[in-house]
Amino acid sequence: MERAPGHRAGLTRAAVVGAARELLSERGLTGLSMRALAARLDVAPNALYSHVASKTALLDAVLDDVLAEVDTPTEDGDPAEGLQRLMTSTYTVLLDHADLVPLYLSRQGAHGPNAQRLGEITAALLRRAEVAEPAVPEALRVLIVYTIGFAAFTRHLPPGAGTERQPSAAEMRGNFDRGLGWLLTGIRVQPDRRR
Amino acid sequence: MERAPGHRAGLTRAAVVGAARELLSERGLTGLSMRALAARLDVAPNALYSHVASKTALLDAVLDDVLAEVDTPTEDGDPAEGLQRLMTSTYTVLLDHADLVPLYLSRQGAHGPNAQRLGEITAALLRRAEVAEPAVPEALRVLIVYTIGFAAFTRHLPPGAGTERQPSAAEMRGNFDRGLGWLLTGIRVQPDRRR
């Protein structure tokens, strides 16, 4: 809790995570190596291991850190609208950190405190909508997969990759909104799987 | 088209891709290095570059190769059922090659001939269902994102990771089916985005 009294800064875990985020947005995922990170912090590469257990643990910390920026809706609004807004905000935040989106999926989402908080808020919104209790965790998983998946899919490729017309960011955002609407409609229209 | 007449095997591109697939399923993504692959084929590491331009190009070839195993529905069946079956088969195939699923998303799907063929079949099914023409490419993208995303999310973690109860493969498959049903329902109920 307390900072060291000395005037020499001294590395902290938060500083390591912050520098990792900076390096990530400046140089991308391939530019984020433990050695490059250490160089930016003016320490030897192995000094980082006093603050993070491994590169994987560091990436997990960065992942959850990013989710703190998601806008959560007010408690009392229309739940359907709240869901649409929450997922859209998540999509936007993920797009701002495009390089690490694939990591979310390969780790099945983040598992830190921020991710957990967002999951609980989403589940509460689903309950306040007309979603039956046993379908809530399933709908939650479907919404997470859809949102992270779409963000991963929207990442802009380096120009000139692929011959097909590349949809613009605005088109992809519209596509995301429409698909989310379909999903939310389907969840409410067909809470039960029998046809 | 023709094979070399000599009795000495000689490496081919197909052999490299095949060995890469084997290595991938035996040792996982981290086990698939160019050097390990070369060792398995009894050649020097740089010999591989006579057949593939880079590791990235090799992975792209593997990605599309895997999609050849997807079952495509018959021409004349119910289109809604055909969509459900096609996406489910894709999901199943992806799960059998869990380690490279995150790669599909980070490259926005595969772009080889097999991926293209599956995309065209899916679009045709959407048209044969009641989906309006301008919504077809959007619905296609949504289905791809959902299917690949869910497969990425289903990848089993090493045992003991995370404290929350881990859903079984059967539960995840049920979840996938339900979510796919929601999506297809929403696409048909709300072909237009105005409410």
Place this chain on the structure above:
DNA sequence: ACCTGAACACCGTTCAAGT
């Protein structure tokens, strides 16, 4: 407790040379 130098066991890729 936190940091360093040095090392271990790896990577992908390139280049010049051989056949």
Place this chain on the structure above:
DNA sequence: ACCTGAACACCGTTCAAGT
């Protein structure tokens, strides 16, 4: 055309030692 030896420019991580 296809393969090799050798090298380049890197990785993540560990260990013993210093303060």
